[in-house]
Amino acid sequence: METITIKDIARALNLSTSTVSRALRNSYEINTETKKLVLEYAEKMNYRPNPIALSLRDSKSKSIGVILPEIANNFFSQLINGIESIAYNMGYHVVIFQSHESYEREVANTNYLVSRKVDGLLVSLSSLTTDISHFEELLDKGMPIVFFDRVPKKVDTHKIVADNFGGSYQATEHLIKTGKRKIAHITSPIYLSITVERLAGYKKALEDFGIPFDESYVKYCHHGGMVVSENEAAVQELLDMDEVPDAIFTASDRITTGCLSVLHRKHIRIPDEIAIVGFTNIGVAELLNPPLTAVVQPAMDMGNQATELLIKLIEHPKKPTIFESRSLKTSLIIRESTAGKIVNVS
Amino acid sequence: METITIKDIARALNLSTSTVSRALRNSYEINTETKKLVLEYAEKMNYRPNPIALSLRDSKSKSIGVILPEIANNFFSQLINGIESIAYNMGYHVVIFQSHESYEREVANTNYLVSRKVDGLLVSLSSLTTDISHFEELLDKGMPIVFFDRVPKKVDTHKIVADNFGGSYQATEHLIKTGKRKIAHITSPIYLSITVERLAGYKKALEDFGIPFDESYVKYCHHGGMVVSENEAAVQELLDMDEVPDAIFTASDRITTGCLSVLHRKHIRIPDEIAIVGFTNIGVAELLNPPLTAVVQPAMDMGNQATELLIKLIEHPKKPTIFESRSLKTSLIIRESTAGKIVNVS
DNA sequence: TGGATCAATGGTAACGTTCCCGATAACGAT
DNA sequence: ATCGTTATCGGGAACGTTACCATTGATCCA
Known part of the structure; x- marks a missing residue:
């Protein structure tokens, strides 16, 4: 010792x-x-x-940095488990930093991690990140980075995402098939990849079933649901509409629970008045009142695959000619929050 | 750059x-x-x-290591937020390791963190840790360590815990006052400090209200509720008793949700057949079916205080003559899972 | 038998930083 | 003119490790 x-x-x-x-x-x-x-x-x-001496000498640390919005979130903490299990087996250790949905903290964490000589970075963008030059510079300098979940569109590196389009399509389709026509969508800021993709899936499903898209049915939470008043406002605006929605499709853990909470307080009956389906990995979905229909992402597997790709990048510094952009299937778990007779809609 | x-x-x-x-x-x-x-x-x-060079030179790293059972758990992830906010302000960064309730991983993580020259350790014991010599050796060598939540009894260093006895007493008392007499307790392994303290609070409340303690009403989950079958077995044993309990007091996030899940599957009506109160920090307690009465720990504050004490230890290497053992108040949030008329019991 | 080859080991610089110990010059005081 | 003082700076070692370049015997062959 x-x-x-x-x-x-x-x-x-x-x-x-x-x-x-x-x-x-x-x-x-x-x-x-x-x-x-x-x-x-x-x-x-x-x-x-002594790993420190090794790091100083070789400018590598056998460690990978993870930057993500927050860990107190089922989706991300499951994903971290996926990251850790692979990293652990490959002899790397994992340093986790939370951006708390703040651009400044994301940048600060990035700089720190770099000065700490991590061998690579696993990143999911904060909801307030529009400028990604801090990552682009690193990429240019050869730092291996793999993005997951919330990925920048233009950047040229590996990306692991859930099939947001498909999951969203499936959720919306399910609502339609259970007789809903006035389907609202509460989601994250529009400049996040997940937002765009989920919105697209939602729109496509509406279109395929001949339901006109109504922009006023879409609400954006700029802080990703972290701020209570945001959810409150979004839900309230929907309830105040002439044509109150008969279903809401919520786009993340925090937005989902936030909206549920508001609906409870307002004594809205779910699913009778409004049906709910959430894009969420919360573990207790089946224990909720009512049990929540959810689009579940393969969080652990996303973590696994992102880490595998990153370590491959680290250990084979020859630049791969093509970068992968994997999209992992989600699964729709149907529960009572969308209970309703299956109706013939097409 | x-x-x-x-x-x-x-x-x-x-x-x-x-x-x-x-x-x-x-x-x-x-x-x-x-x-x-x-x-x-x-x-x-x-x-x-270059922090690496500094570390090599000074054998310190301006970083603190955290070893805890798992982060995919509301209590711990809230606690981590508390740790991070203090550490961040004091110029330290935080390296998190999960033991996944495994003794071997706890030891491995400890060794790694030490070789990585962290300046101090924040530890919550795994549910399978009975031998703590790996920490005692470090303590003897002067490594600052602060334990939180699951703390070893004998070790001489700072400890931060919730008032497990009080919280448990309060929960049990509440059940008694709502008319329950056959109160079961499903908890973690007996060699954890939290288990002992919570059990003691439970017993004391029973005693104070003249209810005899029945050992067969207490069930231990050796993996802290991580293994589904454990919960299942515990609940089943209770249901199979001659005198089926009219209330269950569950002792952790995982045990609580696990038990709820089993009760749901068995269509036990809560609280009519069995009332439930959980020692848990799950964020969606009010959204559960029924809304869950919970003993909530000040997780964030526990993280804050543990970190403050640790950094004090790090920066003032003169051994403090006395080590603090702080116990932070919990709060009982009453919801429908224990709804019942208040009865006069004493 | 001289030179070449080879096995086995030693010496040292380097990674980036700080700290101890000097070194130099200027200046005033004696 | 000599000395001590002060202000300002440089040189080198050290933290632990590895890579490169020696060095030493010994063996071998012509």
Whole structure:
């Protein structure tokens, strides 16, 4: 448990540090017996190479940085588990930073992580990030970055996302097929990739079933639902409409629970007055009142795949000619919050 | 954005590295003009000291390690937010490791964090940790450690816990006052501090109200509710009893949701057949069916205080003669899962 | 037997920073 | 003129590790 160094071993065995170093790395040019001597002594003294010294020397750290909006969120914490399990197996460790949906903190975290010499970055953009030059500069300098979930559109690197379009389409289609026609959508800021894609899926489903798209049925929460008043306002605006929606499709963990909470307080009956389907990974969806129909993302798998791609990038510095943009299937879990007779709509 | 070093500045300004270093640290023995020159150039070139080099030199890293069971858990992720906000303000950064309730991973994480030269440790024990010698050794060597939530009994260092006894007493008392007499308790493994304290509060409340304690009403989940079958078995055993409980007091986030899920599947009516109160910080308690009465811990504040104590320990290496053991008040939020007439019981 | 080859090991610089110890010059005091 | 003082700066070592370039014997072949 004492911090013993190569120097200590060298002194104890009357060898040079070079010899010890090479013996430990099992170099071919070291005498077998010397090697054995060193290895045994190192084992006995519980020698562990100093990662800091290694980092300083090689400018790598066997660690990957994760920047995401927040961890107190089922989707992200499941995703982190996915990241960690792969990283752990590959000998990397994971440093997590939260942007708390703040652009400034995202930039600060990025800089810190870079100065800390992480070997690569796993990033999901904050809801207030419109300028991504801090990542582009790093990319230009050769820093491996993989984006997940909330990905920048133009940037040229690996990306892992859920099939937001498909999931959204499926949710909307499900609402339509259970007889809903006035379907609202409460979602994140429009400059997030997830917002655009989910909105597109929603629109396409409406279109396919001959329901005209009504812009006033779409509400954006600029802080991604982090601010209570936002949800409140969004829901209230919908309730104040001439044609009150008969269904709401909510686009994230926080927005979903926020809206549910508002609807509860207003004693709106779900699904009778308004049906709800959420794009959410909350673990207790089936315990909610009513049990919540949800589009669930394969969060763990997203974490796995993003990490695999990142480590591949780190360990094969030759630039891949093509970057992957994987889209993982979501699954629609139907529960009572959208209960209704299946109606023939097409 | 380029990684510029002190050497680069020295070369550019025709100074020595020592001078530059001292100028940057605003040493009194450097000429004001020289200082200005260096500072301006450093600013212009966006110089950032290399934390790795600092770590190697000083054997400190301005970082603190956190070891806890899992982050995909409302209580812990709220607590992490508390840790981060303080650490961030004090110029430390936070490295989080999950034990996933495994003793081996806890030990591995500890070793890694130590070799990584964290300046201190914030620890909540895994549910399978009975031997804490890996922490005791570190403590003996002077490593600052603060325990929170699940703390070892004997160890001599700062500890931050919720008032588990009080919270538990309050919950039990509430059940009794709403007319329940056959109150079961499903909890974590008995060798965890939280288990012992919560059990004690539960017992004391029973005793104070003249209800005999029945050991068979207490069920332990050895994996802290992480394993579904555990919850299932615990609940089933209770349902199979001659005197089926009329209330269950569950002792953690995971155990609470796990039990609720089982009760739902078995179509047990809450609170009519069985009332439920959970020791839990889940965010959507009010959205559950029925809304869940909960003992809520001041998770964020626990994180704050633990971090403050740790940093104090780090920055004032003189051993404090006495270690603090703070216990923060919980709050009982009453909702429908324990609805019932208030009865006169004493 | 001289030179070449090879196995085995040592010495040292380098990564970026700080700190201890000097070094230099200017200046006033003796 | 000599000395001590002060202000300002430079040189080098150290943190732990590895890579490159020696160095040393020993062996071998012509």
